[in-house]
Amino acid sequence: MSAPLSGQAAPLRLGIAGLGTVGIGTVKIIQKHAAMLAARAGRPVTISAVSARDKRKNRDADLSTYAWEDEAVALAQRDDIDVFVELIGGDEGIARDAVTAALKAGKDVVTANKALLAIHGQELAELAEAQGRVIRFEAAVAGGIPVIKAMTESLAGNQIRRVMGVMNGTCNYILTRMENAGLPYETVFEEARQLGYLEADPTLDVGGIDASHKLAILAAIAFGTRPAFSDVEIEGIERVSIDDIRRAADMGYRIKLLGVAQMTGRGLEQRMSPCLVPADSPLGQLQGGTNMVVIEGDSVGQIVLRGAGAGEGPTASAVMSDVIEIARGVRMPSFGQPATELIQPQAARTAVPAAYYLRLTLADKPGALAKVASVLGDAGISIDRMRQYGHSSGEAPVLIVTHKTTPDAIDHAISVLPKTGVITGEPVELRIEEV
Amino acid sequence: MSAPLSGQAAPLRLGIAGLGTVGIGTVKIIQKHAAMLAARAGRPVTISAVSARDKRKNRDADLSTYAWEDEAVALAQRDDIDVFVELIGGDEGIARDAVTAALKAGKDVVTANKALLAIHGQELAELAEAQGRVIRFEAAVAGGIPVIKAMTESLAGNQIRRVMGVMNGTCNYILTRMENAGLPYETVFEEARQLGYLEADPTLDVGGIDASHKLAILAAIAFGTRPAFSDVEIEGIERVSIDDIRRAADMGYRIKLLGVAQMTGRGLEQRMSPCLVPADSPLGQLQGGTNMVVIEGDSVGQIVLRGAGAGEGPTASAVMSDVIEIARGVRMPSFGQPATELIQPQAARTAVPAAYYLRLTLADKPGALAKVASVLGDAGISIDRMRQYGHSSGEAPVLIVTHKTTPDAIDHAISVLPKTGVITGEPVELRIEEV
Numbered sequence: 001m002s003a004p005l006s007g008q009a010a011p012l013r014l015g016i017a018g019l020g021t022v023g024i025g026t027v028k029i030i031q032k033h034a035a036m037l038a039a040r041a042g043r044p045v046t047i048s049a050v051s052a053r054d055k056r057k058n059r060d061a062d063l064s065t066y067a068w069e070d071e072a073v074a075l076a077q078r079d080d081i082d083v084f085v086e087l088i089g090g091d092e093g094i095a096r097d098a099v100t101a102a103l104k105a106g107k108d109v110v111t112a113n114k115a116l117l118a119i120h121g122q123e124l125a126e127l128a129e130a131q132g133r134v135i136r137f138e139a140a141v142a143g144g145i146p147v148i149k150a151m152t153e154s155l156a157g158n159q160i161r162r163v164m165g166v167m168n169g170t171c172n173y174i175l176t177r178m179e180n181a182g183l184p185y186e187t188v189f190e191e192a193r194q195l196g197y198l199e200a201d202p203t204l205d206v207g208g209i210d211a212s213h214k215l216a217i218l219a220a221i222a223f224g225t226r227p228a229f230s231d232v233e234i235e236g237i238e239r240v241s242i243d244d245i246r247r248a249a250d251m252g253y254r255i256k257l258l259g260v261a262q263m264t265g266r267g268l269e270q271r272m273s274p275c276l277v278p279a280d281s282p283l284g285q286l287q288g289g290t291n292m293v294v295i296e297g298d299s300v301g302q303i304v305l306r307g308a309g310a311g312e313g314p315t316a317s318a319v320m321s322d323v324i325e326i327a328r329g330v331r332m333p334s335f336g337q338p339a340t341e342l343i344q345p346q347a348a349r350t351a352v353p354a355a356y357y358l359r360l361t362l363a364d365k366p367g368a369l370a371k372v373a374s375v376l377g378d379a380g381i382s383i384d385r386m387r388q389y390g391h392s393s394g395e396a397p398v399l400i401v402t403h404k405t406t407p408d409a410i411d412h413a414i415s416v417l418p419k420t421g422v423i424t425g426e427p428v429e430l431r432i433e434e435v
Numbered sequence: 436m437s438a439p440l441s442g443q444a445a446p447l448r449l450g451i452a453g454l455g456t457v458g459i460g461t462v463k464i465i466q467k468h469a470a471m472l473a474a475r476a477g478r479p480v481t482i483s484a485v486s487a488r489d490k491r492k493n494r495d496a497d498l499s500t501y502a503w504e505d506e507a508v509a510l511a512q513r514d515d516i517d518v519f520v521e522l523i524g525g526d527e528g529i530a531r532d533a534v535t536a537a538l539k540a541g542k543d544v545v546t547a548n549k550a551l552l553a554i555h556g557q558e559l560a561e562l563a564e565a566q567g568r569v570i571r572f573e574a575a576v577a578g579g580i581p582v583i584k585a586m587t588e589s590l591a592g593n594q595i596r597r598v599m600g601v602m603n604g605t606c607n608y609i610l611t612r613m614e615n616a617g618l619p620y621e622t623v624f625e626e627a628r629q630l631g632y633l634e635a636d637p638t639l640d641v642g643g644i645d646a647s648h649k650l651a652i653l654a655a656i657a658f659g660t661r662p663a664f665s666d667v668e669i670e671g672i673e674r675v676s677i678d679d680i681r682r683a684a685d686m687g688y689r690i691k692l693l694g695v696a697q698m699t700g701r702g703l704e705q706r707m708s709p710c711l712v713p714a715d716s717p718l719g720q721l722q723g724g725t726n727m728v729v730i731e732g733d734s735v736g737q738i739v740l741r742g743a744g745a746g747e748g749p750t751a752s753a754v755m756s757d758v759i760e761i762a763r764g765v766r767m768p769s770f771g772q773p774a775t776e777l778i779q780p781q782a783a784r785t786a787v788p789a790a791y792y793l794r795l796t797l798a799d800k801p802g803a804l805a806k807v808a809s810v811l812g813d814a815g816i817s818i819d820r821m822r823q824y825g826h827s828s829g830e831a832p833v834l835i836v837t838h839k840t841t842p843d844a845i846d847h848a849i850s851v852l853p854k855t856g857v858i859t860g861e862p863v864e865l866r867i868e869e870v
Binding site: 331332336 | 471734752754764771
């Protein structure tokens with residue numbers, strides 16, 4: 001066997017741009033495990049140079065033996081690096097410029113940048129392949145969970161039916177904490193901010209955008225389509241109330257920010273939204289910042305992958321997975337097949353039927369419930385379970401779990417319900433995803 | 436980029452030996468998904484020839500366009516195959532002969548044969564590497580779950596701390612069914628036999644041998660050691676009683692046939708035994724024939740992989756994963772580093788401390804419990820929780836959950852307890868694995 005099996009081969013030389021948590025985590029692994037990495041990769045893995053915004057910042061690793069570049073683009077083009085490791089983040093600006101420069105300079109690229117891949121993945125994959133280079137991004141989705149590799153390689157013999165996941169640890173932390181401590185969204189959001197769990201722009205997390213970047217990447221691999229982030233139907237967790245969390249628990253469910261992608265006869269459905277899942281399912285059991293991805297293939301059935309979705313060690317572990325693959329000489333198209341062969345997906349609004357959870361507040365009027373039931377019946381929605389709670393204020397909370405119905409039918413019913421005059425406040429509807 | 440990105444490359448030609456469930460499942464995937472496979476592999480994947488014991492047997496796939504060989508060894512040496520796919524099974528005889536012949540004839544090998552790999556993996560990996568060939572075996576461990584790839588590639592940047600798993604679906608089916616239906620072992624064993632869930636030699640399943648083959652393979656990858664199946668401490672599920680399942684449930688645990696491998700200062704511990712795990716942990720939640728592997732790395736933390744551990748589709752999916760990798764030109768040493776560099780592990784008897792579950796039956800004598808407590812105390816074992824059940828027969832069942840202690844201390848206490856004259860019957864001890 002060739003290079004990968006020999007210990008004599010030339011080192012693989014990295015340039016690491018971005019020395020935050022993940023960058024420093026990557027440096028630490030390379031420093032701590034040099035011999036183990038060389039044995040596994042078949043050649044030493046070394047760092048030639050690094051770059052970051054502030055050279056003088058105190059960092060938790062000795063960088064003194066590496067060359068320093070102030071500019072990531074300059075780092076990307078250095079003659080003494082084979083692989084450009086982009087850990088800067090952001091879908092525009094330096095990250096995009098430096099990755100492009102690296103590929104044009106004939107370097108392979110490893111990145112943890114989900115926004116960059118979700119938005120510019122197609123153009124970057126095409127550039128990489130035209131240059132005979134690879135761009136790898138295991139760390140971009142679900143931290144240390146090897147989901148990119150599982151989808152691209154392990155399940156390559158499967159037609160993928162559906163891929164879904166809880167892929168933003170901060171949102172799952174917030175929802176779990178709300179339930180466990182009985183606290184309202186605003187309080188826990190503030191806690192999360194103070195704990196440093198939120199991005200500088202928190203809507204990336206709680207607005208579902210970060211998780212949607214990841215979903216768009218997974219959908220591209222799953223269905224052989226160009227990444228189509230702008231087609232994801234996104235709803236964040238801001239409107240999830242402690243009331244709904246409690247009521248859902250009463251009915252045996254938990255609320256998760258769940259991403260789901262599936263190919264249907266009408267096109268590619270991609271949605272990120274708070275959904276109910278059975279409390280005793282693997283997704284329902286997921287607590288705190290842990291991530292989970294569920295992949296359904298026509299041969300393999302359902303595969304569930306669970307692990308830390310963020311953090312220094314887990315994300316650096318995923319970066320190293322890609323680095324070692326390149327050191328071993330493994331070269332693979334970014335999305336599992338040549339980028340030029342990916343097809344432009346037809347975006348489809350969610351139409352796959354599901355059960356729904358509805359929470360309404362009934363005015364204390366005779367026949368109120370009958371009017372609600374009649375609106376649902378007219379919309380073709382049948383009721384699986386209903387629960388009316390006691391009330392002292394003259395307003396009665398009512399929970400309804402429907403049988404499977406279409407999103408259109410639910411939307412229609414929700415638009416008609418206020419016109420009955422028997423409900424107060426906004427009706428809440430949440431999809432119950434079958435897991 | 437080279438061949439993997441081109442659709443023009445020559446087909447990868449398979450010879451498939453063994454046309455049972457998995458063999459036919461593999462044929463079906465190749466027939467059904469030819470275009471998808473070619474797109475993902477960068478070249479067509481075709482079947483040149485097949486072999487099995489009985490040509491005339493009615494099979495659930497059209498094999499008429501493939502050449503037929505009566506002898507697997509002859510198939511392995513055919514000029515018109517690139518990859519020999521061994522789905523015969525068994526650690527000796529035809530499977531071993533044919534795999535050896537294939538490697539010597541310059542073919543790559545894909546196999547689902549856990550016994551062969553666990554027992555002769557070292558010699559076969561060395562032969563493959565000497566011949567410049569690969570032998571891949573994703574399907575040998577945990578069916579469709581991509582655990583070989585996860586360990587060898589995704590977690591290659593981690594020092595593995597512990598790997599464990601529920602890797603025999605039949606045993607998990609039996610234990611789950613005992614709990615859910617409240618049936619004794621013998622009854623459920625007989626059910627499983629009639630459902631066709633058991634191997635021809637059922638001790639392979641219920642004796643823990645099949646799962647231990649898998650554990651030995653995982654340990655080799657995890658710790659860079661030669662596969663050492665004969666060093667696994669094996670105990671099957673035959674002595675798990677419905678009583679213990681019920682009592683464990685009372686205390687918040689479930690009993691699983693759990694394999695655990697970890698490297699300690701004294702050597703490599705590998706054990707397969709019925710263990711208690713928390714009922715609400717991912718392992719505890721595992722029902723029926725599903726498998727789960729838990730991998731702990733120094734950077735990634737804990738990764739959990741869950742899926743079908745057997746069956747036509749899932750196992751064939753894993754076979755195809757390996758086939759596609761070979762088609763893509765990916766070449767990797769079998770155990771994650773060159774076989775000649777794997778070290779011979781020092782086998783260590785389990786010494787890592789754990790809490791233990793003890794079930795004793797006390798004779799109805801004054802001071803009986805005090806005597807038991809004193810034996811445990813003398814052995815340095817402290818009690819976390821104790822529960823004595825009501826009794827009418829003059830014999831009182833007592834459950835004890837200890838604090839963490841060593842297996843040696845437990846063994847000592849178990850050997851001394853009968854000498855107190857206050858217990859009747861055999862004491863039962865089960866390890867409570869920290870998950």
